[in-house]
Amino acid sequence: MPELTDVNYHRLLKRQIRKSLPPELAEHPDLQDFLLSVNQAYTEYQDDLVRVELILEQSSGELFKANRELSRIAAEKTEEAALTNKRLEEVVSSITEVLVQLDQSGNIIYMNKAWETITGYTVNECINRNWMDFFSDSEEEIGEMLSSELPTINATIKIFTAKRKEIWIGVSLTRQYLNNVLAGYIGTFSDVTERVSAEKKLKSYMRDLERINAELDQFAYVVSHDLKAPLRAINNLSEWIEEDISHLLEGDTLDQFKLLRGRVHRMESLINGILSYSRAGRIKTVKERFVINSLLDDLHETFNSKKPVRFVFDGNTETVLETEKITLTQILQNLISNGIKYNDKPEIEITVGWKEDDKKFEFYVADNGPGISPEFHERIFVIFQTLQARDEVESTGVGLAIVKKILDEKGGVIRIESQMKEGTKFIFTWPKSEVKEEEISLKNNPFQ
Template sequence: MQNTPLSTIDTLQKSFKPIEESETTRLIYELEVHQIELEMQNEELLQTQNQVKKEAEKLAAYARKYATLYDFAPSGYCTLSRAGDIIELNLSAAKMLGKDRGRLINNRLALYVSPETQPRYHLFLESIFTDKAKHTCEIILSVNERSPMHVLLAGTVDETEERCFINVIDITERKQAKETLLLQNKISEQHTAELILANRELTLKSKENEKLAAALNASNKKLITAMQLSDQAVQKYFTLYNIAPCAYFTLSRHSKIIELNLRGAQLLGRQKLTLKGKLFSAFITVESRSVFDHFVEQIFKTNLNQTCELSLTMEGRPLMFVHLEGSLTDNGEHCFLTMLDISARKEKESKIRQLSQAIEQSPVSIIITDTNGSIEYVNSKFGEDTGYSFDEVKGKNITVLNSGHTTGEEYEALWQALKDGSEWHGEFHNRKKNGQFYWESAAFSCIQNSAGETTHYLAITEDITYRKHTEARLVKYAKELKNVNSDLENFAFIASHDLQEPLRMVNSFLNLLEKRLDNQLDETTRQYIHFALDGAARMKILIRDLLQYSRVGTNKEEFSAVDLNAILNHLQDVLRQTIESNAAVIKVQAMPVIIANNTLVRELMLNLLTNALKYRGEEPPEIEVGCREEENRFVLFVKDNGIGISAEYFDKIFIIFQRLHARSRYPGTGIGLAICRRIAELHKGKIWVKSEEGKGSTFFVSFPKSAE
């Protein structure tokens, strides 16, 4: 305002020269000046009124813009049952309720609603499940008595019609801003009324114009302050929009990105400015494209909130799973999306499914009980082993399988170990559902929470009935084998004494008979006597060799370190006469030290060397003894240049009393290789031969590196 009323009067007064006038002329002059002053003040008041009106409209526009931005600000989400129990909620919702998320699950949301708004809340919840449509309501949360929280609830029922999804928006600040705006509007309306009244009274009360101008200036200052507060609120929610933990997108009908926040650009792996105008569907995997198209179509078609889960793909980044929630904007031309990264949840769900499948398909029974022993879970293998279904044993104590064969002391030891936080291993003789008894091996352990407190017990059991029966049979067989071995030892004693005594008598009396009737015997009779003596001698050798075979394995000598080099040096000394008479050459490689029975190994090597010298060809014997080392065993070999063996006899030669040649050519009983095989088997090894008739033979014997 450039000129005030007083300055105008001064200007008018200066424009008139002082002249002598009558009293009437002076009064008329003063009245005209006063009228001009009133008209100017009236015009200024009208201008001020228009300015106030424009500021009020601008303030109303800011209020609408603030309300739109607030609708899309970060909000809370929760899932409720029909009874209003909280099934799931996000961190924003938990923060609004002032509790940890874990403590809110399974609690009723109504516990946190103020008493005066509870009827409105229950009607809202009932309407969602009754109408199966979107409903909203405003309630007050009584989390903090000093500053109650006003929230807007928007809810829809899910496809199962047993749960509903609630969007919880904190509208406390909006309520306060609305009340402020209403107050400012009332003040503006009051000021306008005052201005109109003042305008009517200008002709009567000129002095009151100055007071009205001062009040108007104060009102303008308040309006400016309110506008500044509004701008700050808008800036605040723009900031919240950009730094929100959720990603926000505004899309066109054709899924073009109109607007997004910083979190949205971060999830898509691009700069914010480069994403505007791009197709959101370009970031969706082929498998999820149809889901997204249907999702957007339903938003514009139904004008209702829609949700979906799909996967995104970005170059150079792993597959991302997201949850989308969308709704139409106020103008109906765009849709607003809230996107959450649920990749970690999906990965956990996948791991949980794998663990669940592993437990369900486990070859052993798995049981989970509470700390009182009441069954809370069993897998399918439990049903196969016991005949009980999960429903039949749920809530029952694990002693439902008790057959009465397990003592109370054993159960006390089990529970005491679990109370001490230790593991327990043992066996139970339990009873199945059909009354059949069975054995099971069990391992019990504690399941603890993050605080180290025991919350449940885990039992892993395995039906070992077959193993128990097998062990019993093995004990029985071992006893029978012990008796058989005892009989064999008795037989060996008899063979070494009682069976050889008649042979000595036959041999002695035949010799006496030959001497007494020496002059009376013809050549044929003398030959018969020699045949009988030879048969008795061969019988004696057979009994001796059979006795030797039966004694293999009865040697009580413990396994120890056996130096094969020392054994071979000793055997060459024992066989030196035979070696020299046959002009034989024996080459011995460096041999290892093995864990074995010293006496039996010496007998094994003696038989192999003796056979190599006996079954010689036309050339002098050449014998090579060596050993090769394999992963878990030593393989000894004895190679000769003798007569060789046909492949069809490779197995036959290791059978007792099996011979391939006439006794007249190669003497013996055919028991030596059978003894070798038995010695190898007693050492957990084996013996075999590689040979070609006329080209020599190589016998192999394997020994484990460690004694079992």
């Protein structure tokens, strides 16, 4: 049994043993075992405490590093958020449209700076005010707009700026719902004053254009009537004179009377051509649904010539069209008439062909005539332009000009394929749906 002093007790236990126990008790075997166990427990506790302190010291260091890293990340994210918010504010401020949010009663919750630019009212003085305070002159129109059941409501409404200047605002608002209950509106206000002004001008120009066209129609009719009256008189007088002095007329004098009446008929044809050209494409004809074979039959029976004429049809004769049959027939008649009138072959052959796609029909009229030189491919569509002298072939030079004008109005195009001495082929497109009126206006109106 070791002596008390020989055992390396824990320092606290050793002090208590010396202070409290007499030597005989301290040396008792049972107590000695107990004291050794207590000493072991003290030692283990001391080791555990050292390890815990070490762990706490390490954890504290790691927590400090983690906290410092989190602080750095938080600072970076805060800076990024501030930069993003600044950029967002700059973007919103640069938008020319007013971004607006209203509550269910129409009170303004949010507006961007574009409102100040457009109206002169500051955003701060408008927040929490009802938006209809600024559109008081259009309350009835706004009421009708809000009563609509559409999810997005649109209108063009007049407003007076802070300086009492009249402008027009394009309003687009989308209803916002929360649990199927109207929570408010979100949308945009945009300055459409220039557009409204342009539309008013356009309507004014269109009214003027319609009036001018009506006046031109009346003028063309009156002029043609007034011009044809003296021509008929000249024709009648020449016939009467010829009858009265027929026994004196012979040779060149008789030919000159015939030439005079020929010139009178040509002048009347020119006047009729001018009248037809002025009306081409502007007078609407009724749309019809028909099989193309019926149109071909009409064309076949229309033309007579001193030379034999053979027609060839290239296409499905059961093709169904729903369009202005009269206008389409007029185009084909003019092209076929040209192919017959100027044909230099002993037997005339006219081919009419067609095909279709989803948006249009494509027709062609080909002849076996003398052909047209490339430098004249554009010229022949100009009114009164003919390639042969009128003394050789009687022609007004109006037919192809009418064809071009009608196709321009309908949104079609025409082109020529021709080789000298091998005939001519006119190819044109005929839209299945007419060009929209606004597209025609944009194409033809120089004020837009």
